[in-house]
Amino acid sequence: MSTTTFFSALEAQATGATLATSDVLDAIPWNDAGLIPAIAQQHDSGEVLMMAWMNRTVLEESLTTGRVCYWSRSRGKPWRKGESSGQIQLLKEALLDCDGDTLLLKVDQTGPACHSGRRSCFYLHLEPQQSKVCSDPLIDPAELYANS
Amino acid sequence: MSTTTFFSALEAQATGATLATSDVLDAIPWNDAGLIPAIAQQHDSGEVLMMAWMNRTVLEESLTTGRVCYWSRSRGKPWRKGESSGQIQLLKEALLDCDGDTLLLKVDQTGPACHSGRRSCFYLHLEPQQSKVCSDPLIDPAELYANS
Numbered sequence: 617m618s619t620t621t622f623f624s625a626l627e628a629q630a631t632g633a634t635l636a637t638s639d640v641l642d643a644i645p646w647n648d649a650g651l652i653p654a655i656a657q658q659h660d661s662g663e664v665l666m667m668a669w670m671n672r673t674v675l676e677e678s679l680t681t682g683r684v685c686y687w688s689r690s691r692g693k694p695w696r697k698g699e700s701s702g703q704i705q706l707l708k709e710a711l712l713d714c715d716g717d718t719l720l721l722k723v724d725q726t727g728p729a730c731h732s733g734r735r736s737c738f739y740l741h742l743e744p745q746q747s748k749v750c751s752d753p754l755i756d757p758a759e760l761y762a763n764s
Numbered sequence: 765m766s767t768t769t770f771f772s773a774l775e776a777q778a779t780g781a782t783l784a785t786s787d788v789l790d791a792i793p794w795n796d797a798g799l800i801p802a803i804a805q806q807h808d809s810g811e812v813l814m815m816a817w818m819n820r821t822v823l824e825e826s827l828t829t830g831r832v833c834y835w836s837r838s839r840g841k842p843w844r845k846g847e848s849s850g851q852i853q854l855l856k857e858a859l860l861d862c863d864g865d866t867l868l869l870k871v872d873q874t875g876p877a878c879h880s881g882r883r884s885c886f887y888l889h890l891e892p893q894q895s896k897v898c899s900d901p902l903i904d905p906a907e908l909y910a911n912s
Contacts, residue, residue, distance in 0.1 A: 636893070666861065
């Protein structure tokens, strides 16, 4: 079954319908690098913290361990969030979107999600003419990576 | 100034620091197709509704008009959200992330954001072994696109 057919067929299913996760992962249209984007949202406050990338292996690891592991495109290897900063993400819920090409991870983030030391990576507010920085670091990034 | 230098320099700026939006848009590392991903979040409830793509032109249009316009990759043209379904997105706030490669749009979404008729595109809950449909359509999609 093609990816499109798989996810189109799913649309008609009602709440509670189940399917094997291995079949879902087979149907995901991974990009040329084998990745899909994953949005991380703090599960209780609803704050969107960051977006990063996952391949099948790190998604399966995250679902199984309950700790979020991304794929680092710059380092070309798994990135267990918090492994150098100590600011880990526990996975509370993972959701896939209607065409199977984006993940939404509801997480419990310890401290800042952003390498700049800010809680969220989304800290630049855009307006038509002028843009504005709209949050400050919780922790100095020099301190965040002092032991890495 | 390179994209990396631009966004690295920004990290040291405190809340309230301003810069010209045209300089920010010049620094965005648009992908090979000239696009970056944009996450849409309902501004008051915090619900993540969907992810789609934007080029510079549709981002500028959205910032100026206050109505969200994406770039449709399948149709290769601007996609003014709601133009066929009537379910529009008003833009309340646009935020760019720390490396300039993802947008977070806080929106006011009329009705369902998803073409399946569901409020959110993220309706498949993933567990290690079994996955489950976790929401139903608000509107029958046949009705949603009846006039398009």
